Amino acid sequence: MPAFYPPLFGALLGLIIGSFLATLIVRWPEDRSVVGGRSACDTCGHPLRAWELIPVASYFLQRGKCRQCGARIASDHIATELVAGLIGGLALLVSPDIDGLAGATFGWLLLTLAVLDVKHHWLPDRLTVLLALSGLAAGLFSLEPGLPDRLIGGIAGFASLATIAAVYRMIRKRDGLGAGDPKMLGAIGCWLGWQALPLVILGASLVGILVAISWRWRGQSVSADSMLPLGSLMAVAAFPLWLLQTGSGGALY
Structure with a gap:
């Protein structure tokens, strides 16, 4: 079998899964069914036909707009599809x-959690638990x-950030970490x-510094109280580490 077949298959599968994840990211925070009902335009409710649901291609065929009402299709939808394909x-x-x-599954779950954290500052327990259980499996x-x-990683990851959060809360009298961040690190572990x-x-710290620099470059204020989505930053760091770990035969550290 040609060497490019597996990654090509992985990319195509990722595009399909990315389309589902993009829908999940939109509907879940709104408490809408992810699997029930026919796919439709979020603005006008126009039911989407099969050719309008082809990952990436449909976006460009429709010029990024709904055919019925002309509303723009959110660019983060196609971005999620493309990143899932890359993963x-x-x-x-x-x-x-x-x-x-298995690694692709890891990456797709991280992607979903990262986008939910960026958009809603939300790391759903059900998804974090699924990330942890699939890692142990x-x-x-x-x-x-x-x-x-992996078991030690799960315990140590959760315990380390939970301890830091508790100490910070005791000293500063306010929360410094979200409740989902320790669970997220434990699941990555x-x-x-x-x-x-x-x-x-x-x-995650290096990515966070780059994000803060980009905010300053765009004229946004950055202070000690600025909220950075730590779960997303950890997700961005974790998948490349899996690639390096796997590519080096598990001898990364």
Whole structure:
């Protein structure tokens, strides 16, 4: 089989899954059914036909607008599809086997949590638990890192940020971290193992600094009270670490 087949399959699968994730990201915070009912324009309710639901292609065929009412299709919808496709392609490029499919699942869950955190400052417990359980399940299939490292990673990830949040609250008399952030790091630890946790925090910190610099460059104020979505920052750091970890045969640290 040609070497480009697995990543191509991963990219195409990612585009399809990305379309579903983009819909989930829009509907879930509004308490609307994600799977029930026919897909329709969020502005006018126009039911979408099959050719209007082709990931990425439909967006360009319709010039980014609803055919019925002319309302613009949110650009973050196609961005979610494209990023999901990239995640699937990279995961199966690095590991064209079950490990790659597992890594793609890791990336798609991280993507969903990251976008929800950016848009709504919300890390749903159900999705975070699914991230953690799927990571532990991957360890049962003897995928690296091993299950003991993943279990320790889950406990250490949650406990470390929960302790920091408690100390901060005690000293500053206000919350410094969201309630979902410790759970998010614990879930990431269930995938990458405890050894990778410092790298996740380091990576998230570097991405956060870049975000703050971009805010200042655009004229936005940045202060100690500025809210940065830590869950999203950790997600951005975690998937590249999985790629490096898997590509190096688990010898990243």
